[in-house]
Amino acid sequence: MKFLIEKICCIGAGYVGGPTMAVIAHKCPDIEVNVVDINPLRIQEWNSPDFDNLPVFEPGLSDILKKCRNRNLFFSIDIEKHISEADMIFISVNTPTKTRGIGAGQASDLKWIEASARQIAKYAKGKTIVVEKSTLPVKTAEVIKSILQTLSSSNKYNKQNSKKFYILSNPEFLAEGTAISDLTNPDRVLIGGDDEEAISCLKKLYLNWVNEEKIITSDLWSSELSKLIANAFLAQRVSSINSISALCESTQANINDVSKAIGMDSRIGEYFLRAGPGFGGSCFKKDILNLIYICNNYGLDEVSSYWEKVLTINDWQKNRIIKIISEKLFGTISGKKIAILGFAFKANTNDTRESPAIQICKGLLDEGSFLSIYDPKVHINQIKNDLATFPYIENSSSNHSASWESAESIEDAVQNSDAMLILSDWEEFYNINYKILINKMRGPSWIFDTRNIINLDEAKKSGFNVWALGKGNLI
Ligand code: UDX
Numbered sequence: 483m484k485f486l487i488e489k490i491c492c493i494g495a496g497y498v499g500g501p502t503m504a505v506i507a508h509k510c511p512d513i514e515v516n517v518v519d520i521n522p523l524r525i526q527e528w529n530s531p532d533f534d535n536l537p538v539f540e541p542g543l544s545d546i547l548k549k550c551r552n553r554n555l556f557f558s559i560d561i562e563k564h565i566s567e568a569d570m571i572f573i574s575v576n577t578p579t580k581t582r583g584i585g586a587g588q589a590s591d592l593k594w595i596e597a598s599a600r601q602i603a604k605y606a607k608g609k610t611i612v613v614e615k616s617t618l619p620v621k622t623a624e625v626i627k628s629i630l631q632t633l634s635s636s637n638k639y640n641k642q643n644s645k646k647f648y649i650l651s652n653p654e655f656l657a658e659g660t661a662i663s664d665l666t667n668p669d670r671v672l673i674g675g676d677d678e679e680a681i682s683c684l685k686k687l688y689l690n691w692v693n694e695e696k697i698i699t700s701d702l703w704s705s706e707l708s709k710l711i712a713n714a715f716l717a718q719r720v721s722s723i724n725s726i727s728a729l730c731e732s733t734q735a736n737i738n739d740v741s742k743a744i745g746m747d748s749r750i751g752e753y754f755l756r757a758g759p760g761f762g763g764s765c766f767k768k769d770i771l772n773l774i775y776i777c778n779n780y781g782l783d784e785v786s787s788y789w790e791k792v793l794t795i796n797d798w799q800k801n802r803i804i805k806i807i808s809e810k811l812f813g814t815i816s817g818k819k820i821a822i823l824g825f826a827f828k829a830n831t832n833d834t835r836e837s838p839a840i841q842i843c844k845g846l847l848d849e850g851s852f853l854s855i856y857d858p859k860v861h862i863n864q865i866k867n868d869l870a871t872f873p874y875i876e877n878s879s880s881n882h883s884a885s886w887e888s889a890e891s892i893e894d895a896v897q898n899s900d901a902m903l904i905l906s907d908w909e910e911f912y913n914i915n916y917k918i919l920i921n922k923m924r925g926p927s928w929i930f931d932t933r934n935i936i937n938l939d940e941a942k943k944s945g946f947n948v949w950a951l952g953k954g955n956l957i
């Protein structure tokens with residue numbers, strides 16, 4: 483049978499669903515795209531007249547929304563209506579790591595996927611292509627398929643016997659901060675499935691802006707597994723280079739030089755070789771935990787312990803940074819003020835999920851520091867959530883042990899501080915005015931640069947003591 487796609491519905495208006503649907507709407511002006519979410523506040527924010535306050539910050543996103551929103555792109559809480567009218571439905575809901583029950587701490591919680599599948603079974607009409615976008619443990623498409631098949635074969639949900647579902651896996655490889663360019667110009671588009679017509683229908687959608695040779699197809703399970711493995715490999719590279727950053731510090735080598743030298747080997751490649759405070763983001767840890775869980779399930783203990791080490795190094799890197807700061811500041815940071823520059827898990831996003839800043843800030847607070855936190859895009863309420871157990875102090879004029887304040891700018895954050903700690907690589911942190919800042923701080927004034935972005939000569943000339951990751955003590 484031939485499919486005609488006139489209306490798309492996406493369940494989940496998050497970091498993946500929102501930008502992905504915005505780009506589809508932009509590139510396919512003849513298709514109506516409806517993004518639905520169970521969270522009314524999120525939908526309200528997506529519909530906000532103030533394009534600077536969208537729930538997701540991504541460079542280029544607001545420009546697309548200005549063109550498409552309320553033209554062929556709509557954000558709504560009317561899940562029933564939009565599922566029932568859609569020819570194609572994307573599932574882009576969150577799949578957090580389970581906190582209790584079987585697989586707790588490792589397996590993904592599929593309750594939202596199941597809820598979405600049930601909604602689709604109930605409200606969809608006619609023949610519908612269901613596209614799995616969420617990152618999932620292998621064989622989740624089977625779960626969706628089985629729910630849809632079971633429910634649609636029951637009289638309760640399919641009275642006229644008119645419903646038929648075609649399940650595809652179409653993992654999203656976008657990285658936050660570059661989502662719009664990743665979506666507009668993807669390295670590849672992967673479509674997994676077993677129905678040729680459904681696959682070619684989704685392929686046709688992408689052909690509106692992606693070259694055919696970049697669109698690859700596979701069976702459902704290979705597609706799901708590929709997404710998990712891509713993330714595991716990327717995370718592994720970060721842990722590998724982070725492990726070497728410690729060796730460089732101990733042996734007086736320079737991590738930037740090492741990264742450059744190995745990255746120029748075309749077999750290794752230059753990407754994902756930047757040492758840092760550890761990887762964050764919603765996917766890497768969750769996906770590796772999933773991989774570990776799957777391997778354990780299949781009795782592949784050596785494989786699972788191999789991947790566990792990627793997470794071990796990631797945690798170790800964060801803890802080691804906390805220890806180094808404490809050691810450099812004469813062995814105690816209790817009552818000392820530390821300016822935190824960057825709280826998002828990387829630059830150009832307002833997302834803090836699994837941000838290394840959370841663990842590092844908590845560690846510093848546990849040691850009794852007073853933190854002044856500045857991030858160009860992260861909302862203070864998000865930081866309050868992330869540091870929940872530690873008191874937030876408003877308009878503080880003095881230091882309060884084991885508590886934190888929010889700063890409006892770099893200058894504001896460093897006022898009377900003993901150190902500044904750079905945790906994310908926001909553009910404005912590259913061009914710090916060291917001469918001005920050092921006069922606002924207490925001496926000896928320290929810079930701890932976990933992203934290797936500062937101008938070392940300038941910083942030292944201005945009188946700073948500097949520790950840079952992978953370079954050791956550069957006083
Ligand atoms: C999510 C997953 O975390 C990731 O693994 C996957 O690759 C893509 O989808 P993200 O978009 O970043 O990523 O998640 P999030 O920003 O939390 O958005 C999910 C949205 O789904 C939320 O707005 C939530 O309210 C919504 N949701 C959840 C529904 O609309 N219905 C549900 O039943 C559950």
Ligand code: UDX
Pocket residue numbers: 654655656657658659713716720753754755756757758759760761762763764765766827828
């Ligand atoms: C990742 C994948 O890149 C993307 O394909 C997938 O769809 C979702 O997960 P994301 O988490 O948004 O994307 O960002 P990414 O750029 O991959 O960075 C992840 C973490 O690794 C960040 O904390 C980043 O700072 C860190 N990182 C990345 C490094 O420390 N060094 C590097 O060289 C690269």
